[in-house]
Amino acid sequence: MATARRPDGPKKRQCPMCGQPAESAYRPFCSKRCKELDLGNWLNESYRVPVVETDDMDPDGEDDQFEG
Ligand SMILES: [Zn+2]
Numbered sequence: 001m002a003t004a005r006r007p008d009g010p011k012k013r014q015c016p017m018c019g020q021p022a023e024s025a026y027r028p029f030c031s032k033r034c035k036e037l038d039l040g041n042w043l044n045e046s047y048r049v050p051v052v053e054t055d056d057m058d059p060d061g062e063d064d065q066f067e068g
Contacts, residue, residue: 013022015030
């Protein structure tokens with residue numbers, strides 16, 4: 001039984017933005033640009049208000065639990 005070593009072991013991280021080898025300075029990204037790009041996307045996602053239909057108040061369901 002020989003220890004099968006994978007020649008292309010995924011040791012080196014790749015930039016999630018462009019797929020290039022990540023730089024330690026900008027891990028896990030390859031450059032500041034990619035890092036900021038990702039951060040920008042992240043912030044955009046945060047800022048973007050998702051379309052959530054409020055279930056708090058539904059006009060049909062008259063749930064009068066508070067009496068008095
Ligand atoms: Zn990159």
